[in-house]
Amino acid sequence: MIIDIHGHYTTAPKGLDVYRKAQIDSLDNPTKGTINVTDDEVRESIEKGQLLQQKSRGTDIALFSPRAGGMGHHIGDARVSQYWSETTNDLVHRVCTMFPDNFIGVCQLPQSPRVSPANCRDELERCVTQLGCVGCNLNPDPSGGYWVDPPMTDRYWYPIYEKMVELDVPAMIHVSASCNPNFHGTGAHYLNGDLSVFMQCIVDPQLFKDFPTLRFVLPHGGGAVPYHWGRYRGIALEMGRPELTDFLMDNIWFDTCVYHQPGMETLLRSVPIDNVLFASEMIGAVRGKDPKTDRYFDDTLQYIDKLDFLSESDRKKLFEDNARRVYPRADARLKGK
Amino acid sequence: MIIDIHGHYTTAPKGLDVYRKAQIDSLDNPTKGTINVTDDEVRESIEKGQLLQQKSRGTDIALFSPRAGGMGHHIGDARVSQYWSETTNDLVHRVCTMFPDNFIGVCQLPQSPRVSPANCRDELERCVTQLGCVGCNLNPDPSGGYWVDPPMTDRYWYPIYEKMVELDVPAMIHVSASCNPNFHGTGAHYLNGDLSVFMQCIVDPQLFKDFPTLRFVLPHGGGAVPYHWGRYRGIALEMGRPELTDFLMDNIWFDTCVYHQPGMETLLRSVPIDNVLFASEMIGAVRGKDPKTDRYFDDTLQYIDKLDFLSESDRKKLFEDNARRVYPRADARLKGK
Numbered sequence: 106m107i108i109d110i111h112g113h114y115t116t117a118p119k120g121l122d123v124y125r126k127a128q129i130d131s132l133d134n135p136t137k138g139t140i141n142v143t144d145d146e147v148r149e150s151i152e153k154g155q156l157l158q159q160k161s162r163g164t165d166i167a168l169f170s171p172r173a174g175g176m177g178h179h180i181g182d183a184r185v186s187q188y189w190s191e192t193t194n195d196l197v198h199r200v201c202t203m204f205p206d207n208f209i210g211v212c213q214l215p216q217s218p219r220v221s222p223a224n225c226r227d228e229l230e231r232c233v234t235q236l237g238c239v240g241c242n243l244n245p246d247p248s249g250g251y252w253v254d255p256p257m258t259d260r261y262w263y264p265i266y267e268k269m270v271e272l273d274v275p276a277m278i279h280v281s282a283s284c285n286p287n288f289h290g291t292g293a294h295y296l297n298g299d300l301s302v303f304m305q306c307i308v309d310p311q312l313f314k315d316f317p318t319l320r321f322v323l324p325h326g327g328g329a330v331p332y333h334w335g336r337y338r339g340i341a342l343e344m345g346r347p348e349l350t351d352f353l354m355d356n357i358w359f360d361t362c363v364y365h366q367p368g369m370e371t372l373l374r375s376v377p378i379d380n381v382l383f384a385s386e387m388i389g390a391v392r393g394k395d396p397k398t399d400r401y402f403d404d405t406l407q408y409i410d411k412l413d414f415l416s417e418s419d420r421k422k423l424f425e426d427n428a429r430r431v432y433p434r435a436d437a438r439l440k441g442k
Numbered sequence: 443m444i445i446d447i448h449g450h451y452t453t454a455p456k457g458l459d460v461y462r463k464a465q466i467d468s469l470d471n472p473t474k475g476t477i478n479v480t481d482d483e484v485r486e487s488i489e490k491g492q493l494l495q496q497k498s499r500g501t502d503i504a505l506f507s508p509r510a511g512g513m514g515h516h517i518g519d520a521r522v523s524q525y526w527s528e529t530t531n532d533l534v535h536r537v538c539t540m541f542p543d544n545f546i547g548v549c550q551l552p553q554s555p556r557v558s559p560a561n562c563r564d565e566l567e568r569c570v571t572q573l574g575c576v577g578c579n580l581n582p583d584p585s586g587g588y589w590v591d592p593p594m595t596d597r598y599w600y601p602i603y604e605k606m607v608e609l610d611v612p613a614m615i616h617v618s619a620s621c622n623p624n625f626h627g628t629g630a631h632y633l634n635g636d637l638s639v640f641m642q643c644i645v646d647p648q649l650f651k652d653f654p655t656l657r658f659v660l661p662h663g664g665g666a667v668p669y670h671w672g673r674y675r676g677i678a679l680e681m682g683r684p685e686l687t688d689f690l691m692d693n694i695w696f697d698t699c700v701y702h703q704p705g706m707e708t709l710l711r712s713v714p715i716d717n718v719l720f721a722s723e724m725i726g727a728v729r730g731k732d733p734k735t736d737r738y739f740d741d742t743l744q745y746i747d748k749l750d751f752l753s754e755s756d757r758k759k760l761f762e763d764n765a766r767r768v769y770p771r772a773d774a775r776l777k778g779k
Contacts, residue, residue: 329666335702339728365672
């Protein structure tokens, strides 16, 4: 079985954009409102999109969440974020209900800059216990590129960690769109978020002492972390930390959203195999085909297939076993089938 | 000959810290002041530091600039930055005068958040024409982690580019210390700066049309860029840009400050060999030895030595020819010897 742990509903019907636009047009007076999207539209958007790709690439099931760039936590206040999160999470739930063999839900959270993440506990609980979500996306920078909230190792974030631990769900650490013109979204802000949080965890090792079962998934192959594994090892050792392999690897995982052969090789030669989760981010940041190969850039299986140093056991970990361990609620679901 | 294009005066005598502390203690009333550092102190700091390493590693000459983390452009106003830059540039000049066979100067600039880089032209000209500097360090985020100035492709930056082009010197795009607790300096902010500016250049291709001979050097192996070369190719192609190799490679170079074998291999398998410049950042972000090899993490030659796909011609480009091309004033100096 091949589990793709990183997929977003980037192909949602236009009714979702209409809903969001109306919401943004009345930020001063937010209401929940209603979304006008039919089941047929949902079905078509998936069948022609992610499901088609899943089948043609030969992957089995995707952990599926609202579009990351669309979370837009910097837009409006916490109520706006609340209504928007409920709406997009419900929409993803419709996908997962329609295609239960192909998609398992992961939720976004109603974060807002400078608002305690305690306000996200109820929505996380609702999504996990009522909608069957197996994880959440947690934005380390709800300001969208100005980084005004504390580092993720700060006690500021503890309320949501308590709920994650209680529900036994991991968080993918995933920023949303950037409203800072210095940072292109998928080409800069995303990667900066990944690597910055990894370094935060080196700087302050107390977090995972306080929450030994807390689990972070770093998307986009961990930003620059595997490429600079030597740099991080060196910095960590100088700070008196243990070897990275003896230090953060009970709590941090990396996905395989890296879109060329040398990059994928670096990821899997650097990070322990137990800490890498197969993913494609399909359909996501890079939607086109590589003109040199006529294959999709984000068809990450092609790069993994060529790594002859991976054993069959390694591949099973990468494609399935690690994901079942990091997302125990997904494991339970799959076992129940 | 092996030219290391990325070295900082991180071992400066304590008189420099005393000077800076006095300056920071009177930010409201900045004066130039005087620095109390003897020639013997300078000599000792180099002979026991960078020069010792140079000799033991077998490199020949370093392009040498003030400590990047010490630039601190967010501290005080533009006058503070002016005095501080003059002082540190003069100190580096003393090193280069004392050890002319081993160090060639690169200057820092008196940047300040929200102050036009036009204010840096005079210091750049002074350093190049009077102190013999062959390049400069240009900070894309003088705010130290809050990114309040425009992207480097914005016309805001053009005044300093005009002077760089006139003097025929490149800029290493190098942030300084971070005062944003989300970003560890050398473990996050540095890498974020590198990759964010690369992406800015993809977003706005006008910059290098307006300045076809402008040259940027991205330190720290380009942040995450080579690791995500496929991602950047894909994003660029989707934006209607040419292949990266036909697009930015007349204007952007990457250094080799990558501290483990797989990372170095990714760099040199991804970026064209004409666009990589040998460097170590010694003595810099990672000062220790790898306990697994008993060699310094930042002794980057060890990783390059093992890349058997590099030809002799490739190595000559990497170690010498590319640097002479990007830093023509260094080339002229070396030829004059």
